[in-house]
Amino acid sequence: MEMEIDHYVILGLPSGEEGAKLSDIEIGKAYRSKALELHPDKRPNDPNAHAEFQRLKSSYEILKDEKARKLFNDLLRVKRDQRKRQSLYDGKRRKMMSDLEERERASFAPDPTSKAREEEERIAKKLKEEIARIRAMHSKSTEIPKATTPSSTTSGSARKGEGLDEEKVLKVSWEGDSEDYTAQRLRELFMEFGDVEDVVIRSKGLKRKKKIGSALVVMASKDATVAALKGVCGDLSNPLLVLPLHKTSSAEFSSVSSAKKYEEPIEPKLSNLVGAGYQTKEDSILQKLLKKAAEKQK
16 A cells, blocks of 8 residues: 555665654655666666656655655654554553553543544545645656766767768669669678668659669768769669769769769660659658668667
């Protein structure tokens, strides 16, 4: 039962009269120490981690509230007094108390046990109301804060606000579908010029008899991007058209083109890549890359 919980014990503090003398600073210090120990981020495989942390937080909110803490201390005091009385019920003392209570009942005196029970129920009811008030007050701030430890510091693209570097993304196109150039085949071709972070491949007919395959390749560095843009050609029977993702970047590499390395008219064969349909496909592939980059950040 909730009324049986000792909130001092939950925070790792002494209970009873010693706990009632603790200051707010001591209680806050004990909560922070216990929160670092029980935080769910440090126990990812413990199914009870979240419930235990919430119970810790609830006990702290009760103890730091002056009115709720006073009621809780009164409840503990009543329970202590009742336990002391129960300890007297042995041998002669038990019979003495029984005779005393019998005489008190005979003289219409109130029963001390019943009186103590009523007082306990009254205080427990008030404490329950205070707990409900505190929980309602904090219901809008139920998100668990991230534990702040030196090892939790992130860097690189995982930092807030950083994502996929589009200057390292190359657009690759060819005649045919994804069976002509698989993701693994493209990765092998581009890895000759540097590390490859990701390959997203799509093939879609553009309302013509011939299909156009396309993909986005994410290189690990800008130097590798430049090298791949200059060097990747693909198979002679079905060459690749490799372009930078940003139109603004194309001026930097305007002197380099896969079509110039061969006398075959590649660009006329891939002329159907220009238009709103292809741009929509490129945008969908880019969105998939951005989504994968966001998932890696998590």
